[in-house]
Amino acid sequence: MSFPWANEYQPQHPLMQWLDAKLPLPRLVYNAIGAGYPVPRNLNYFWNFGVLAGVCLVIQILTGVILAMHYAGNADLAFNSTEHIMRDVNWGWMLRYMHSNGASAFFVVVYIHIFRGFFYGSYKAPREMIWLLGVVIFLLMMATAFMGYVLPWGQMSFWGAQVITGLFSAIPLVGDALHTWLLGGFAPDNAALNRFFSLHFLLPFVILGVVILHIWALHIPGSSNPTGVEVKSESDTVPFHPYYTAKDGWGLGAFLLIYCAVVFFAPNALGHPDNYIPANPMQTPAHIVPEWYFWPFYAILRAFTQNFPLLGIPAKLLGVMGMFSAILVWFFLPWLDRSPVRSGHFRPTFRKFYWLLVIDVAVLGYCGGSPAEEPFVIISQIAAIYYFLHFLVVLPIVSSIEQPEPLPFSITEAVLGSDQAASLAPAE
Amino acid sequence: MAQDAVTEAPEQGDGVRRRDFINIAAVSAAGVGAAGVLVPLISQMSPSADVLAESTTEVDIGAIKPGQAIKAMFRKQPVFIRNLTAKEQADAQAVATASLRDPQSLEDRTKPGKANWLITMGVCTHLGCVPLGSAEGEPKGEFGGYFCPCHGSQYDTAGRIRKGPAPKNLEVPEYTFTSDTVVKIG
Structure with a gap:
């Protein structure tokens, strides 16, 4: 679907006309990310991060497929083949640093994309499906990143695998059997490493598939915008190309500048030195931490130190x-926040709690990266x-008692200060 | 349209057509076949024969003095073999068993007459890290046994969970003393 004023694809060259009649792929692209997709005229730079996430996925797939040409997914060879990539393969060091820092870049971009959604209410009707698919993508990203981190088979790789697969042994009754089945052994070893390599190769393509669904679902209602007011007329939109291809191109340049600065000047800043020690099943590193992007969730995992008093649920299972609930709760977000106003710009109470959540997640992240001791x-x-x-109390209450600020009549009015259609429209 | 004519053809008295039977039979047979294919697809993930074959380990414990411990390897996982001092045994016995998260006495966790030999898996029951405290100079936690650095679980001198997120005591593997100085694990 699109707005009735969307430009129509009209190929001029006979070859393109012939192609359009047989397989209208250029038409699909034109309508998805070309001049045929009308987009609100007021998008700010936070709307760049969807495209940036797509670019990160492409970087990861390209560098990953190349790394797989030189890597050996075997417990005896994995660590040495990683060092072989770093020392012997032509440009191997750069490709591996692009890939390992590409994962961090991907998460930075996606976290900003998610928190953009939180602030501007992008998850609200009619865009719930886009949000739900986005949460699925995030879960797939976490699984992929975790398995990728295991592949170099250093100390953090091994013990990360031990701890994360150990989570499944918390499940009552079937936990231990499930744990052994997932690992193909009693502790992480060759069987586990090999299957992680296989799945780490597969999952990015699954992500790509869900990304296509995510964009498909986006094109039904069209993009949201910072006012949260839906598009009403042609004057509210501009074609994606050239307006947002240019704006996204500018954002991409800024992103690549930062990304390259990290890849070339601080490639190990986000990594952990212990992962340059070969995996040793007999020795746990003194301070075992996951990669930074898992810290907030790791802090929640470690926050449960007591069994649940009445039901006797063990602390580990809690x-x-x-x-997992910390992410699964996002699936219910469209129905927990019932305010009809989307954008945080017009929700004074929500806005304060939003920033409190940002601080809260940052604190969780800091604690997740710190040792398991007081005061953390x-x-x-x-x-x-x-x-x-x-999520469960503040959002439902705030959305029912809050008095939102007045909304602009339209995107055009928000941008230009007045909209001719406003004087003609009946008062709402 | 010809097909519709066939499907709407002669009905039995109870409304069941021969075509219904064929549909159900065909889909059922295909379903059973698909479910059967799942068996090897799922089973291949389980430990392979060579992994299962690593069954037992023999360890010489003659050189371990009271207060010392060693780390042996069993099924690619560490095993702690610890020679408890008299004080460590007394500390473990002084605790009221019923007050523990996973109630077991020191006697339950050692062999008769060998209460000084505490043999446990070196695998934290929380998420599988190797707790510290078996080697000289490592922190032993508040209860003098083992301390897991990953999530702060603390075990006492009988390897029992006393504080932190771990649900169970350190697992005691199956083992036998083949002589006074040799123990066979597994």
Whole structure:
């Protein structure tokens, strides 16, 4: 679907006309990310991050397929083949640093994309499906990133695999059997490494598939915008190309500048030195931490130190449930926040709690990267409680009692200060 | 349209057509076949024969003095073999068993007459890290046993969980003393 004033694809060259009649792929692209897609005229730079996430996925797939040409997915060879890539393969060091820092870049971009959605209410009707698919993409990204981090088979790789697969042993009754089945052994070893390599290769293409669904679902209602007011007329939109291809191109340049600065000047800043020690099943590193993008969720996992008093649910199971619920709660977000106003710009109370959530997640992240000792345990416990309160209590209450500020009549009015259609329209 | 004519052809008295039977039979047979194919697809993930074959380990414990411990390897996982001092045994016995998260006495966790030999898996029951405390100079936690650095679980001198997120005591593997100084694990 598109707005009735969308430009129509009209190929001039006979070859393109012939192609359009047989396989209208150029038409699909034209309508998706070309001049045939009308987009609100007022998008700010936070709307660049969807395209940037797509670019990150492409970087990861390209560098990943190349790395797989030189890597050996075998517990005896994995660490050395990674060092072989770093030392011997032509440009191998650069490709691996692009890939490992590409994962971090991908998460930075996606976290900004998600928090853009939180602030501007992008998850609200009629865009719930876009949001749900986005959460699925995020879960797939987490699984892919985790398995990728295991592949170099260093100390953090091995113990990360041990801890994360250990989560499944918390499940009552079938946990231990499931754990052994997932690993193909009693501890991470060759069987586990090999299957992680296979799945790490597969999942990015699954992500690509869900990304296509995500964009498909986006094109039904069209893009949201910073006012949260829906498009009413042609004067509210501009064609995606050239307006947003140019704006996204500018954003991409800025992004690549930062990304390259990290890849070339601080490639190990986000990594952990312990992962340059070969995996040793007999020795746990003194301070075992996941990669930074898992820290907030890791802090929630560690926040549960006591069994649940009445039902006798073990602390370990509570921690695992807490960690997964922290993301699963996002699936319910479109129905937890019932305010009809989308954008945080016009929601004074919501806005304060939004920034509190940002701080809360940052605190959780800091605690997740710190050792499991006081005061970090008690701070993570308080922050984890607030995290769930925000979604399950604060949002429903705020959305029902808050008095939003007046909305502009239209996007055009928000941008130009007046909209001719406003004086003609009946008062609402 | 010819097909519609066939499907709407002669009905039995109860409304069941021969075509219904064929549909159900065909889909059922295909379903059973598809489910059968799942068996090898799922089963291949389980530990392979060579992984299962690593069954037992023999360890010489003659050189371990009271207060010392060693790390042996069993099924590619560490095993702690610890020679408890008299004080460590007394500390473990002084705790009221019923007050523990996973109630077990030191006697439950050692062999008769060998209460000084605490043999446990070196795998934290929380998420599988190797706890510290078996080697000289490593932190042993508040209860003098083992301390897991990953999520802060603390075990006492009988390897029992006392504090932190781990749900169970350190697992005691099956083992037998083949002589006073040799123990066979597995």
